[in-house]
Amino acid sequence: MSSNHHRELWLVRHGETPASRGRHLAGWTDVPLTERGESQAAALKPLFDGEPFDGVWSSDLVRAVSTARLAHGEPTPDRRLREISFGDLEGVGYMAMDEAARDELMRFEGFRAPGGESFNDLRRRVLSFVDELPPGRHALFTHGGVVRTLAREVGEDRFVPTGTLVIVDWDARKLLSIREGEGTPRDERERRTP
Numbered sequence: 001m002s003s004n005h006h007r008e009l010w011l012v013r014h015g016e017t018p019a020s021r022g023r024h025l026a027g028w029t030d031v032p033l034t035e036r037g038e039s040q041a042a043a044l045k046p047l048f049d050g051e052p053f054d055g056v057w058s059s060d061l062v063r064a065v066s067t068a069r070l071a072h073g074e075p076t077p078d079r080r081l082r083e084i085s086f087g088d089l090e091g092v093g094y095m096a097m098d099e100a101a102r103d104e105l106m107r108f109e110g111f112r113a114p115g116g117e118s119f120n121d122l123r124r125r126v127l128s129f130v131d132e133l134p135p136g137r138h139a140l141f142t143h144g145g146v147v148r149t150l151a152r153e154v155g156e157d158r159f160v161p162t163g164t165l166v167i168v169d170w171d172a173r174k175l176l177s178i179r180e181g182e183g184t185p186r187d188e189r190e191r192r193t194p
Contacts, residue, residue: 006171010139011147014067015040016162023094027086040163041070043182048072054136068141080129083143087116
């Protein structure tokens, strides 16, 4: 379904990790998938089977690469698809964070990790990657912050659970569909937009 005119992005948040399960900030920390995370990734495979892609990309962190391998196949890794760097907050429990920083993180506004990145840094880095993509359909196996950053660009601002697939028409800045990861209540799992 390649088009000469636009880019369709299939954005996948990696499967569950010990950090996401325990609500700890992982960022650039290279944590593996849990058994449930591997199941979430494998559950995406039927959605990818038989679908043609012009590029399959992932963050260079093991949780994103493993998700890509289980859901589709070998990706081309790119550091620009990494999660936001939490700097000094890497490994810190979400509830152990300062309340103001936690609020900024939830709103996805104003946050800057001490010794790490701000949301603006993340956005610049991710958009520099997407801007280089040629027309066609591309799968990006990445992280919650990256998916939310790109979804915000098409007017959809929300946190997505692990194992979620978000499909966007990038050039039309339009959300095409969201399928939340395995383990999300069934009535919330699939949502297609007109």
